[in-house]
Amino acid sequence: MPTVTFKGQKIECEAGANLRKTLLNNKLSPHNGKAKWLNCKGMGTCGTCAVKIKGVVNPKAWQEKWRLNFPPHHERSGLRLACQVKVWEDMEVEKGSGFWGQHI
Numbered sequence: 001m002p003t004v005t006f007k008g009q010k011i012e013c014e015a016g017a018n019l020r021k022t023l024l025n026n027k028l029s030p031h032n033g034k035a036k037w038l039n040c041k042g043m044g045t046c047g048t049c050a051v052k053i054k055g056v057v058n059p060k061a062w063q064e065k066w067r068l069n070f071p072p073h074h075e076r077s078g079l080r081l082a083c084q085v086k087v088w089e090d091m092e093v094e095k096g097s098g099f100w101g102q103h104i
Helices: 019-025 062-067
Strands: 003-006 009-012 050-054 091-094
Touching (some): 003 019
């Protein structure tokens, strides 16, 4: 079982689990401030669950590519949307500051 490290906590999950759901199921949020309530609920359209990931992740789908090329994000940031990431191997996840978490 892969392990996700986030905010000093280690969480085990099933291989292929959705990162956003894994965090939320363990009472951790990939969102900052009011984005905890004002988000797209995992559809990949709002960008509020953007995180920096160390580890192997699945390729970006079209909606994630689109959203991460739309302000305040930009593709060069290296961020990923937690709602679009599958956990296949151990990973470290970091959340930046700002409403969208874009400041790493």
